[in-house]
Amino acid sequence: MDAMSDHEHDKKLHILQGPLGEKAASAPAHDHDEHGDEGEESTIREHRLELSTVREKLKNKSGKQYWRTLEELAEDPHFEALLHREFPRHASEWDDAVDRRDFLKLMGASLALAGLAGCGRPDQASIVPYVKQPDGMVLGRPSFYATAMPFGADAIGLLVESHEGRPTKVEGNPDHPSSLGATNAFAQASILGLYDPDRAQTVLEGGEIRAWSRFLDAAQEAAMGVKASSGAGFRILTGTITSPTLAAQIRKLLTLYPQAKWHQWEPAVSDGAREGAKLAFGRVVNTVYVPGKADVILSLDADFLASGPGHVAYARQFARRRNLDGANEAMNRLYAVEPTPTVTGSMADNRLLMRACDIELVARALAAKLGHGSAVSLPPAADKWLDAVVADLQKARGNSLVIAGEQQSAAVHALAHAVNAALGNVGTTLYYTEPVEAEPVNQLESLRDLCADMDKGKVDLLLILGGNPVYNAPHDFDFLSKLKKVNNAVHLSPYFDETSAYCLWHVSESHYLESWSDARAYDGTASIIQPLIAPLYYTKSAHDVVAAFSDKPGLQPYDAVRAYWSEASAHLESPMETGWRKWLNDGVISGTKFSPITPELKFNAASLPAFTPVAADQVEFIFRPDPTIYDGRYANNGWLQELPKPVTKLTWDNAALVSPKYAQKQDFAHKVMSRGGEHGQVRTALVDIALNGSKVTAATWTLPGQAENTVVLPLGYGRTRSGYTGSNKGFNAYVVRTSNALWSATGGQVTATGDTYPLACTQYHFNMEGRQILSTASLEEYKKNPAFPHEGFETPAKDNSLYSAFSYPGHAWGMAIDLTKCNGCNACVVACQSENNIPVVGKDQVMRGREMHWIRVDRYYVNSPSATVDNTGDPTAYSPTLDNPETHFQPVPCMQCENAPCEQVCPVGATVHSAEGLNDMVYNRCIGTRYCSNNCPYKVRRFNFLRFQDWDTPSLMLLRNPEVTVRSRGVMEKCTYCVQRINNVRIDAEKQNRSIRDGEIVTACEAACPTEAIVFGDINDPASRVAKLKAQQRNYTVLGEVNSRPRTSYLASVRNPNAELEKA
Amino acid sequence: MSATPNLRMGQEPEPWIEPGHSYASVTDKISSAVLTRPVGIGWLAGFALTFSIVMVLFLAVAYLFAKGVGIWGINIPIGWGFAIVNFVWWIGIGHAGTLISAILYLLNQKWRTSINRFAEAMTLFAVACAGLFPLLHTGRPWMAYYMLPYPSTMGIWPQFRSPLIWDVFAVSTYATVSLVFWFIGLIPDLATLRDRAKKKWQQMIFGMLSMGWRGSARHWHRYQSAYLLLAGLATPLVLSVHTVVSFDFAVGIVPGWHTTIFPPYFVAGAIYSGFAMVLTLAIPMRAAYGMQDFITRRHLEQCAKVMLATGLIVAYGYFFEFFLSFYSGNKFDLFLTHQRLHGPYAPYYYALLLCNILTPQLLWIRKVRRNIAALFVISLVINTGMWLERFVIVVISLTRDFMPSAWGRYSATVWDYATLAGTLGLFTMLIFLFVRGLPAIAISEMRELVHQESHGNGGHQ
Secondary structure, three states: HHHHHHHHHOOOOOOOOOOOOOEEEOOOOOOOOOOOOOOHHHHHHHHHHHHHHHHHHHHOOOHHHHHHHHHHHHHHHHHHHHHHOOOOOHHHHHHOOOHEEEHHHHHHHHHHHHOOOOOOHHHHHOOOOOOOOOOOOOOOOOEEEEEEEOOOOOEEEEEEEEEEOOEEEEEEEEOOOOOOOOOHHHHHHHHHHHHHHOOOOEEEEEOOOEOOHHHHHHHHOOOOOHHOOOOOOEEEEOOOOHHHHHHHHHHHHHHOOOOEEEEEOOOOOOHHHHHHHHHHHOOOOOOEEOOHHHEEEEEEOOOOOOOOOOOHHHHHHHHOOOOOOOOOOOOOEEEEEEEEOOOHHHHOOEEEEEHEEEHHHHHHHHHOOOOOOOOOOOOOOHHHHHHHHHHHHOOOOOOOOEEEOOOOOHHHHHHHHHHHHHHOOOOOOEEEOOOOOOOOOOHHHHHHHHHHHHOOOOEEEEEEOOOOOHOOOOOHOHHHHHHHOOOEEEEEEEOOOOOHHHOOEEEEEEEOOOOOOOEEOOOOOEEEEOOOOOOOOEEEOOHHHHHHHHHOOOOOOHHHHHHHHHHHHHHHOOOOOHHHHHHHHHOOOOOOOOEOOOOOOOOOOHHOOOOOOOOOOOOOEEEEOOOOOOOOOOOOOHHHOOOOOOOOOEEOOOOOOOOOHHHHHHHHOOOEEOOOOHEEEEEEEEEEEOOEEEEEEEEEEEEEOOOOEEEEEEOOOOOOOOOOOOOOOOOOOHHHHHHOOOOOOOOOOEEEEEEEEEEEEOOOOOOOOOOOOOEEHHHHHHOOOOOOOHHOOOOOOOOOOOOOOOOOOOEEEEEEEEEEOOOOHHHHHHHHHHHHHOOOOOHHHHOOOOOOOOEEEEEEEEEOOOOOOOOOOOOOOOOOOOOOEEEEEEEOOOOOOOOOOHHOOOOOOOOOOOOOOOHHHHHHOOOOOHHHHHOOOOOOOOOOOOOHHHOOOOOHHOOOOOOOOOOOOOEEEEOOOOHHHHHHHHHHHHHHOOOOOOOOOHHHHHHHHOOOOOOEEEEOOOOEEEEEEHHOOOOOOOOHHHHHOOOOOEEOOEEEEOOOHHHH | OOOOOOOOHHOOOOOOOOOOOOOHHHHHHHHHHHHHOOOHHHHHHHHHHHHHHHHHHHHHHHHHHHHOOHOOOOOOOOOHHHHHHHHHHHHHHHHHHHHHHHOOOOOOOHHHHHHHHHHHHHHHHHHHHHHHHHHOOOOHHHHHHHHHHOOOOOOOOOOOOOHHHHHHHHHHHHHHHHHHHHHHHHHHHHHHHHOOOOOOOHHHHHHHHOOOOOOOOOOOHHHHHHHHHHHHHHHHHHHHHHHHHHHHOOOOOOOOOOOOOOHHHHHHHHHHHHHHHHHHHHHHHHHEEEEEOOOOHHHHHHHHHHHHHHHHHHHHHHHHHHHHHHHHHHHHHHHHHHHHHHHOOOOHHHHHHHHHHHHHHHHHHHHOOHHHHHHHHHHHHHHHHHHHHOOOOOOOHHOOOOHHHHOOOOOOOOHHHHHHHHHHHHHHHHHHHHHHHOOOHHHHHHHHHHHHHHHOOOOOO
């Protein structure tokens, strides 16, 4: 590793100080100034036949004779041809795993030809210290590089922490519009994806390891093959692409092969938005929301706070409108209509439950009430609800916002456009731009066309760039059997997955932290994706693969990106020649944000075809991307697998989510198992779901707040070829998903098998049992009594303890968590896991109640005031309050109590109080009695019951944060308030002879939080943000009556429901 | 626990030793078990069985050390499971021995004589079994010496506010004093065995162990005062050990643990279970070795009375735990009480009430107290009940503490059971070795008793 980084850092260009430490622009991964003609040696390696000839010819020659020998060789026309081709230069492409003998032979030949190639790859084996320390690098101090993670039709800008050349942690880039400094769970977990030992590591041809050069040859050969027919049999299948460079490369390819076609398929994003825009405006436009300006928001099944383009930024803007800081006591209001609880729905002030197939009805009714289209009949309760919403929306004309869900139909999107226009919101709370997607198409039709062509045998060469269509294409397309008809299929993907197994070639895909690229964010802002590390394995990016089929095989992604931007930046304020380093430093290309356009609304709600409602008693099955592993692409990511899903708190599995009423009707029992219990293992009914002519067996899960006749089938599980972590977990909902019912299907049959299935659920009990845990009120109640959280609970006097209280003359670290803002998105949990080297324990251990997260997000349901029946805390014990409960989330890190119960009972003093009020864990001193955990009222301590940490896998060693101890078995651990970050800042401050500034220390959870719900700082400083928050009246401590005096306090959750609806 | 002779219905009190015994017959009878009696098939079979169970213990411990405490059923929130339950249970059993030998000695109870020796042995073995668990249950047992106050170069001491440290001192002191007390009491008998042993190696071993005892008046004088002093020293320990063990819970803030009634209630419970174990052991032993003359029905009845008394104290403890949770109005305690009665572990609680409160009420009936088989069964029931009591306290309290979101459940694994069974095996194996290797009844004290019975002298001295 060191040797590798030696080499790379020689080339580093550190410049500019960014806002977050050393955010330096550089090209840490590849050596781009080596564009010499050293291709010869690679050339020689290409063909064994050629090589043997070379070797034959070299046989009797001595070193002194190379030149003459080579000239002799050069006369060989075949050799000459090889010599003139472009080839990659890196020895890394050379695969020695299979042909070791050949490798040795070739190394001999390389040596013999060393005179020709003046420079080659430096010897990687030697480990030497820096002779010349690269600029800006201080050993032991991390550097931060700006890059971006592409995701769907968005890219999230990141600052990636790098320790001596290895990326270890992802932070948000405050300058990037999609991040604003925050991240989401996917971005946080992506770092584990980089080091995943199960990644595909080489190029394979029919399962045999091949050199990249061999692939290049084959690609060129194949390209020649389709050239004749000007690419008639050539197809490219990609996901949604926002990389301008990649799009340009593909378009270039399409001009080379005019008959070739580019298809796209993203299984978890619907065509509704694109088609809806077409319906409304006659063309595809991109909708950018500005929730920060909206006073009233109506979400039509849109989970805009936790998924879809721009959700991190949206969540931040949304939360900023919920600042209750005394000066500002106004809040925005969120209405949500949705079939199943999402993060957004859980945040809603008023929530209406509707089946997904009925959302269009609501949208039509909404439009009608605003004068678009004819009135439709809604159920009376919903109609009443909508009336109140419409009144509210109209009151906030110009400052309201209606958002249509990603999985909703074109009609809903078109209606949302019309409604927003009618409310005068366009230009304030939302605006339109040119599409961010490079090539917006109807992806379902695109894939359908491809399948039809494949079926007809029209496809000779299929390039699948990313994606996993064998696994996730609509079931009725039967992609697999059609793929088998393609002779030459090339699959680029990070794992050897279900699709790879049926493609002739598999090219292992580089991680975004390993290769150059670019991507646009949800508002069009482009970023250069700069790699943080040279590829760990023999991996390539989509740029490489596309180039391989073009007239420039071997074109490096770096060169492709530079080439694109040198052209595209001509009109920008700073063209590439001058701007490049700044782009890399900032993580954004300034001036690339799309300017708003004003497409003309050509839509008339009356023109919509008549709505055919699904009978109210019909059960609908809806497909949703999984909240943690998305469409299945993160199946092998242990952090995401073990991350409790925001609302269900399930880990490691998906389950068919059913409503309490439905479960009661069908008699789907949940049984809490005695091993792990409520904090681990629940056995639920296993059912057969026959749908769309296919069948899948799934575990059920009763989810309060779900529409009665909706069954949610989360996508992404049931992978068969995903790696050690992801294979054979959960059930595969794609099996029952067909193209005509991509998002919502009816006519399915659910039959209990009589069996049960164990699910790992980290929080089953949802009732607070009248304790001071999560305090909630409506805005009205809050205004009447801002100190409502203290009502009925008393905190004992400070000196009410046997032991004298500590004094904190210096700093006193504390944290305030605003429950009004927290939406339960889980970014903090993964951020903490990444920062603090927290192990993944696996389903079995989670089921035993032993997961290791230092911060967890608890989910509670609050009885609505009108409800008379109390709920028991068991989701299957049906009570009407569970039909649509108010949902709240509460992140729980260590409370760092001033009067800590844990400290008093540790027999060896392994958990001790610091002068600044932290409960420090001394791992080396801990003998593991677990008394501290028993005595912790908050149960935030985590114990290494076994050796949970993977100490053996080399790649995972690179992943770890060197500033945090890697714990072994038998010791207790818990949240430290990121003490390593505190100390880093302290050292800096001491060096500069100044005090620590407020906001300088940012814990991992705080940094990741999209809603700024978590604030950390010095409570001794009355001017600090945290002290001000704690001074608020709605600040309270959980279980204050225990007199543990927590440093982590909470600002009670305040919602802003429409009083009119509450009365109902 | 009547100290006066039984004057029931005007009868003569039953003797504490069956009539017809002389000094010689007592000595013969008791020492024969060690010196002359051939090794019987029953003993061999019993020893083999218990020895193989000890092997299970070794296996369980070896696997535990190899993998970590995760092989057990514990989790977060239930950080303590079988290991602590077993620890408290064994420590409780270990209470009867010292109580019998020290407190009853000071109270001049003659009936202690024939049972004190093996009750003390039982104490030692039980404490040995108990002592295993705190070590085994730590995550890093190889670092357990951090609990000892040794002068470390780092200047680090144990954390003296922790009840676990108090435990270390309490249990180790108790074990040491019990051992010394037992050994000193053994010295005259060891000398007797030395003198009667025919085999050279027996003479050597018993000779060394008897530490030059010659039986001179001065020896006896010194011996008696040392024994009395040690009895005085051991007496407070009987009360302190379980008091300190109860602090492990009472000092914690967990609902169901945090209560001031624990110390007396734990001590009573300990004596309760200790006497139950004395019966469990004495009844088969007196049958196997024909010791009915020395351990008479009256002895057993006496034990039963102690059990009844302590059982009532325990019942009082349960009642007050229950009452206080209502009286205090503490919602956490109230909820826990509710959970004990209606929660997932309610059957354990009801079984506990059945074993520890209802069953011993049978001992009010004299017939039951004098029915050996009934006593044996009741003693087993009480032993089980006391184990359940510790399970209820340790585990159920942890399953339902402050944060509803963190509530969980506990279920023991095969390794938990293997360790529990293993210590039962170890305990029984040690008892088997003890009855063959050392005089299970104090010979010298029995001889005294013979003298007293025949001369109608009520005192020891």
